[in-house]
Amino acid sequence: MAAYTVDPLKNCDESGDCAPWLVPVAGIIGWGATAMALGLLLANPSRGYTVEATSGDLVWWKNRTARSRGDTGRMHPSRIASIRVDLRGENDSLSLYGKDGERLAYFDEELVPWPYDRWAERFQRAYPHIHIDKLD
Structure with a gap:
């Protein structure tokens, strides 16, 4: 203007x-x-996450529109063993890994606020058993 x-x-x-x-x-x-x-x-609002107060589950959603619920998922944070934050290069990424070392699908950097390493540290403070694997 x-x-x-x-x-x-x-x-x-x-x-x-x-x-x-x-x-x-x-x-x-x-x-x-x-x-x-x-x-x-x-x-x-078409993507995001929340920690459900009653169950403690991490609940997330992607690609939500007025006509579709989009892709959703949920897991208890006790299933998360580590959070890998890759800050190398131009495309930063974030991934969750289970106790078996396998990547937990569908929860990624698209759902959390930037900077990803700070989000991972805040999440780890709430769930101290989670290890952060930060790649710089």
């Missing part, structure tokens, strides 16, 4: 060159960025 506070006729440099068409273009780009941000805020 800041673009619309500029008078296009007074938007000139020292040499007198004016570009009044830039103001509406900047306004359109600003509105577009705002719309995309609002879209992400609306889509955000």
Whole structure:
């Protein structure tokens, strides 16, 4: 909206060159960025997790829409032996591993807030038996 506070006729440099068409273009780009941000805020509930108070289960969901429950899962944190946080390279990742050393499917970095290593440390404080395997 800041673009619309500029008078296009007074938007000139020292040499007198004016570009009044830039103001509406900047306004359109600003509105577009705002719309995309609002879209992400609306889509955000489509994935996430919670720890259910009654059972203590870790419950998660992905790809939820108004018409579909999406993919869901649940497990008790006692099944989690370790959390691997891989911070090497451009694509950080997070995975949960069971006591048998196998990766527990479907719960990954898409569900937890960034930075993943801080989330893993907070989760470990709640469940001290969990080991964090951090790869830097």
